[in-house]
Amino acid sequence: MTFLTPLFLLGLAALAIPVLVHLTQRERTTVVEFPSLMFLKKIPYESVKRRRLRDLILLAVRAAALALIVAAFARPFVRGSELSASGGGAREVVVLLDRSYSMGAGDAWARAQQAARQAVQGLTGLDRVSLVLFSSSAELVLRSSADVSRVIAEIDRAQPSAGATRYAPALKVASSVLAESSLPRKEAVLVSDFQRAGWQPDDAFRLPGGSVFTPVVVDAGAGPNLTVTPLSVQRLRVDNQDRVVITGGVTNRGTEAASAVKLDLDVDGRIVQSQPVSVAPGSSASVTFAPLTLPPAGLRVATRLPSDALAADNAFHAVLTPPGAVTVLLVSSGSRGDSDLYLTRALAIGDRPRFDVVSVQVDALTPETLARTRVIVLQDLPLGDALAGRLRTFVEGGGGLIIALGPRASLPAAEWLPVTIGSAEDRTRGAAAKLSGFDYGHAVFEPFRAPRSGDFSTTRIFGFRTLTARPAAATLARFDGGTPALVEGTVGRGRVLVWATTLDLSWSDLALKPVYLPFVHQLVRQASGFREQPGWVTVGQAIEVGAADTSAVVLSPGGQRLSPPEGASALEVAEAGFYDVRGAREGESLRVVAANVDLAESDPTRLDPAEMAVAVTGQPGPGGAGEPAAAVPDEVQEQAQRIWWYLLFAGILLLIAESWLARRLAPARL
């Protein structure tokens, strides 16, 4: 007999309690003074003796009850008993079946299914089995089912997905299932090709104590495996036309060299170009295709390799769209000719997005001009009520307004503006003002968040207008004195950004600093609400369908009509190819999203199953190494035998008996 928690045996000291109670009660016995015990002593002692014997029985019952309860808490078990040798009771088995796309190589999937079936076929009617299919996410297909045939049917029905291997979600699910199980023996069987790319050790998915982890390795076999790499796109603008130069790459994951393999460039479903590629084992090569003209509607392009053992990584999809342009109207009073110089030059650079900058006088702000404009920048202008009204309409319609304040600037006391402006601060004498207190979480300053990503500290501000931000406005930057430097407000569908100083050299030297260009780009980008669309997403990510488009449907690459789940506006990408987001009207295509498999899954580098076993069980023993468990852990043996339960039950029964006995003896007890 061994104890799992022998420290609880210290509780046996509690056995002294009944004795102490007994002694205490004795002391409390009333004493009657009597002239002589002469006659009392003559009375036969038999009755007293019997009563004492009864008290001893009571004491023994109490002591036995306490001893049993203490022993129950110490959780005794018989090590190596027949119980444990015969298996130790019912099993809770969780089968984790890897269905990442790498499992589709060769006959690996068929062998994985066979291994999973074997894992559940030996189970008895008392055992329970759970089936988890996993790739980048885990799906608990069946939970604690006693129906083995149903589990096998689910295994047979399962197919490899386009996802990559991620062990953590599956192990967390297994840990949860095993932890909540009341069965004494817990086992997890992981059927996978054990790619290292999906493994990041973490204590969070450690299995419950006593669990047996059995890895089953399904080898995909060594064969030729070429993988396309992500496209590289170079944009050109020639004769007001957007053109792209596409470079495709190939990686050889196999052990044999590939020579003159044809890499096709597929545009809108047609192969338009092909290039031969030769790649040595374990290396990569790239080819550049001839430039393509990018129509305003964009192009669906893909690079494809001939089919090999693992076909899923032989194509790479992308959607190429024209970068688009943001029309920026620089409005000045016209008194200073160079006030727009730095801003114009800075916005002339860049293609994500391209800025079409037009400088106008304040008188030229006609409704027609505003209609063609995305962003208006006001440079040191006194803003009258009439102009303010027009600008408000413009902003509410989705436009962006940037107001840079100088000595002549004035703003009406309009509620829609995010600030009220005060006097001008002159810092030409003494120390110049500095910029500080940036909101790096905001989109304007987010690119400057990392170290050495732009230094505003060297900027000197010689003059600025004191701003008072309205409660609904957000202060994005401050001067070193604490007054707001940049304030953002939302009006209707548009934004207003107020910069407390000038954007030229009249009040600061910011225009001469390296951060000037990215800063004004971010300002205009934020004011315009520009969002860059990625060329592709990876399987497992979500695509935005749009909450407003409640009737929108998505055509998957396989031709299925999909809709976001109830109450959601995004849809998880489950396969590689082109997803077509369509509107309510027939044939209306809102946009196309390209999806690719995670190419890390192509890396066949194997993880040692023993390493994972150690990580998930915390034991370097064979139980975690994938071999049959030779020694059943003490916890498992103890849980299988459950002697504590019987001891506790007996202890409680004895306590009940003690209560009854004590009541019986109470009238005659001293």
Added chain:
Amino acid sequence: MIGSPAPGARFVDPAVLARVGNLEFVARSVVDGVINGLHRSPFFGASVDFAEHRGYVPGDDIRRVDWKVFARTDRFFLKEFEADSNANFSVLLDVSKSMAFGARLSKLDYAKTLAACLTYLVHQQRDRVGLVTFDHEVVDHVPPSAKHLDVVLHTLDRVKAERPGDIGPPFQKLAEHFGRRGIIVVISDFYAEPDRIFEAVAPLRFRGNDVILFHVLDPAEVEFPFTDPSAFEDIESGDQLPVVPDAFGDQYRALIKAHIDELSSRATAQRMDYMLLQTSMPLDYALFQYLSIRDRLTRTR
């Protein structure tokens, strides 16, 4: 009641005396005395009750010669009368610690009252009164004297029940002191085996004393009214005994009754008076009852 109020006078209960005042405490046997009294003297004396004539022997008081008989017979005869005598009256009071027992009235107080009343009563009969208190030895000894009433009452006032008792040793010692026959009243709770009690008392009786045993007990000692299981502690020894009254009561009552019966029967056999007094019993009633019976017996003898 008494001339000078002695401290112990409080034990002389007027109610008792009022009840028994018209009775006489008369010795059932002859007692020695020097003055005329109520008791029959072993000697023929100058009393009015003629007893007999006897022949003159040299040394007789010629004043007691019956000259009328001499005139008729020409021989000297002495005329003898049954002389009444005064007696030595001694109270032997047990002051062992067990006598302190009693819820409302301790046995000792009851016994003191009894002793005082009796002493006063016999003192009124012109008898000599004395007192001996004892526990496991003699504590106080007041020799019988006609003048010792106050001393006796003082002594009664002083005594306290403090020490364990044993009837044997003090009685052995006392037997030597009671050379002259008299009345000896023993007041005790008699917590000893009957053999030992009578072994101690018998010598007094053998010397011709009229021995009266007053057995004073508290009602609780007789009726054993306890109900709660308790530890009973011997007042004298301090010994404790766990007692369950429900289980012990009947046996105890049987044992105490047997003890009383044994004392009573053996006292009768040895021509001693035995009277059981429970402290709940009014003393005047108890004493009146006893003296009435005694008086009746004395007269019929």
